[in-house]
Amino acid sequence: MNKLLFATLLGGFLGIFDGLTALFTPEVRSQIVGIVIGSTIKGLLTGVIIGFFATRVQSLLAGTIFGLIVGGFFAYLILLMNPGHALNIMLPGCLVGVIVGYAAQRHQAGRARDVARSV
Amino acid sequence: MISERALDRLSAMFGAPDLSGTRYEVLSELGRGGMGIVYLARDPALDREVALKIVDRADGGTGSAAPAALAHEARILARLEHPGIVPVHDFGELRDGRVYYAMKRVRGERLDAWLSAGRDLPDRLAVFLRVCDAVAFAHAHDVVHRDLKPENVMIGGFGDVLVLDWGIARTENQNPKNQKQNPKNQNPENQNENPGPRTANPELVAGTPHYMAPEQRAGAIDRRSDIYALGVMLRDLGGVAPLAAIARKAQAEDPGSRYQTVQELAADVQRFLAGRAVAAHREPLLERVVRIGRRNKVAIVLVLTYLAVRMLLLWLARV
Numbered sequence: 114m115n116k117l118l119f120a121t122l123l124g125g126f127l128g129i130f131d132g133l134t135a136l137f138t139p140e141v142r143s144q145i146v147g148i149v150i151g152s153t154i155k156g157l158l159t160g161v162i163i164g165f166f167a168t169r170v171q172s173l174l175a176g177t178i179f180g181l182i183v184g185g186f187f188a189y190l191i192l193l194m195n196p197g198h199a200l201n202i203m204l205p206g207c208l209v210g211v212i213v214g215y216a217a218q219r220h221q222a223g224r225a226r227d228v229a230r231s232v
Numbered sequence: 233m234i235s236e237r238a239l240d241r242l243s244a245m246f247g248a249p250d251l252s253g254t255r256y257e258v259l260s261e262l263g264r265g266g267m268g269i270v271y272l273a274r275d276p277a278l279d280r281e282v283a284l285k286i287v288d289r290a291d292g293g294t295g296s297a298a299p300a301a302l303a304h305e306a307r308i309l310a311r312l313e314h315p316g317i318v319p320v321h322d323f324g325e326l327r328d329g330r331v332y333y334a335m336k337r338v339r340g341e342r343l344d345a346w347l348s349a350g351r352d353l354p355d356r357l358a359v360f361l362r363v364c365d366a367v368a369f370a371h372a373h374d375v376v377h378r379d380l381k382p383e384n385v386m387i388g389g390f391g392d393v394l395v396l397d398w399g400i401a402r403t404e405n406q407n408p409k410n411q412k413q414n415p416k417n418q419n420p421e422n423q424n425e426n427p428g429p430r431t432a433n434p435e436l437v438a439g440t441p442h443y444m445a446p447e448q449r450a451g452a453i454d455r456r457s458d459i460y461a462l463g464v465m466l467r468d469l470g471g472v473a474p475l476a477a478i479a480r481k482a483q484a485e486d487p488g489s490r491y492q493t494v495q496e497l498a499a500d501v502q503r504f505l506a507g508r509a510v511a512a513h514r515e516p517l518l519e520r521v522v523r524i525g526r527r528n529k530v531a532i533v534l535v536l537t538y539l540a541v542r543m544l545l546l547w548l549a550r551v
Contacts, residue, residue, distance in 0.1 A: 138546070208537060212538060215531065
């Protein structure tokens with residue numbers, strides 16, 4: 114699995130998980146379907162952008178910081194649509210970006226080293 | 233009165249070989265081995281220093297097998313063009329009839345001395361893998377080193393790793409026992425070679441006892457004898473359980489139970505370095521969990537942080 118696909122799937126998975134946590138908040142439970150769909154799309158987009166970055170830049174630090182920025186940016190867009198839940202939206206959104214950014218850089222890094230060694 | 237310094241110089245002059253007729257000038261003696269003396273020499277044509285290995289006067293006479301052995305060593309080195317194997321530049325005969333060959337002058341530290349400086353395990357294993365690369369290359373050319381040990385590995389100033397002293401190396405098809413087992417190994421070119429006193433008789437045991445495989449002690453060799461020696465070297469590098477298991481497998485009494493190629497051995501060491509399970513070691517569940525945890529500690533910390541943040545936010549929402 115290449116970095117782009119890996120990051121997209123991971124972003125999507127974390128998006129679904131992120132959306133489902135809304136089940137624990139009674140006041141938004143009725144909107145759970147919309148939240149999960151929105152969160153999944155946000156996760157997939159985050160994954161695509163971070164995955165593409167990971168195919169171009171091989172740096173754990175840069176990839177993780179880029180993930181933080183992308184995750185934070187999409188979370189901020191959601192925040193603009195749902196003002197008043199800054200902490201609930203921004204903090205997990207940034208963390209999802211960091212996780213996807215880190216994982217995308219680590220994915221296949223060992224194999225790349227092995228290939229480099231064998232050349 | 234002659235000063236001691238002048239006496240030393242005179243002694244060095246008389247001991248030095250007569251290089252007239254060659255393009256080299258002797259600078260000093262670098263060392264003595266079982267087969268010859270290695271001199272530091274200068275090649276004025278290319279303006280560089282080289283190491284000259286010359287048959288010792290005592291062994292260089294007519295009828296001695298030492299010249300053939302040195303020629304054999306030079307031919308083996310010439311066959312093995314690899315960054316981890318010292319290259320031969322030239323081969324010839326001195327006026328007094330002794331043969332010599334010129335090779336790269338290797339600057340650096342012997343592996344045993346390098347290790348005594350207390351290196352990190354990954355650094356030590358990186359050097360070990362470079363040695364494996366060179367030995368695997370030699371095996372691919374049917375050459376068995378037979379005397380692998382830290383004293384025969386040099387670490388250069390720029391991290392280059394060179395396997396030295398191929399003086400008792402043999403091609404696998406030089407061993408009659410192997411030829412009987414594998415007739416396709418019979419190569420007329422090699423049958424004509426006379427490898428010299430330390431190797432002329434295939435039954436003659438050669439090598440360093442501490443690093444010699446059981447079958448090597450009995451006079452039979454193949455590439456798995458080198459794998460045994462690499463196992464001894466690996467055992468001396470580090471004592472953690474997976475590495476000890478790799479070393480044990482490489483040193484199995486029965487050659488059939490060892491790694492069958494150096495690449496297999498190196499791959500297991502690489503797996504250990506990458507934090508993956510090694511083929512030679514069946515790890516208990518707890519050890520496996522700890523290894524996977526160590527390998528993915530940052531990812532685990534990130535996921536735990538995410539979950540902790542989620543829990544904290546839920547708790548804050550309920551307060």
